[in-house]
Amino acid sequence: MFDVKIVGGTILDGSGAFRYKADVGIEGDKITAIGDLSAADAKKVIDASGKFVSPGFIDFHTHSDLSLVYDKYTRSRIYTGVTMDVIAN
Structure with a gap:
């Protein structure tokens, strides 16, 4: 279970790669998963639809x-x- 799951956002990861849609799973103070996390549980879910998510x-x-x-x-x-x-x- 994630502490925080950010869903529906567009990822800008700083690597120079083109932006992409994905969810972000956070445990403690670390990002532990990026991808389709729709089946994963989380204590808190943040809807980032229509927004950018970046470090x-x-x-x-x-x-x-x-x-x-x-x-x-x-x-x-x-x-x-x-x-x-x-x-x-």
């Missing part, structure tokens, strides 16, 4: 230094898919 994005040229003072959890970055900033270049 986080790294921003190598950011000016987020000052925004950390105002938002120490960097919610504005996470909401846009950025999961890592390289600051103080």
Whole structure:
């Protein structure tokens, strides 16, 4: 059983491969399966129909230094898919 199953989304995996439709199964903090997971059970199901599903994005040229003072959890970055900033270049 998955902790989280993301269903119906279009996968952009960052490999350079063309996007494709698939489900994503997550156990703990790891993706453990990608494909047709319609028969699998999950504690939580997220419907991603009409949306893209991708790993986080790294921003190598950011000016987020000052925004950390105002938002120490960097919610504005996470909401846009950025999961890592390289600051103080």
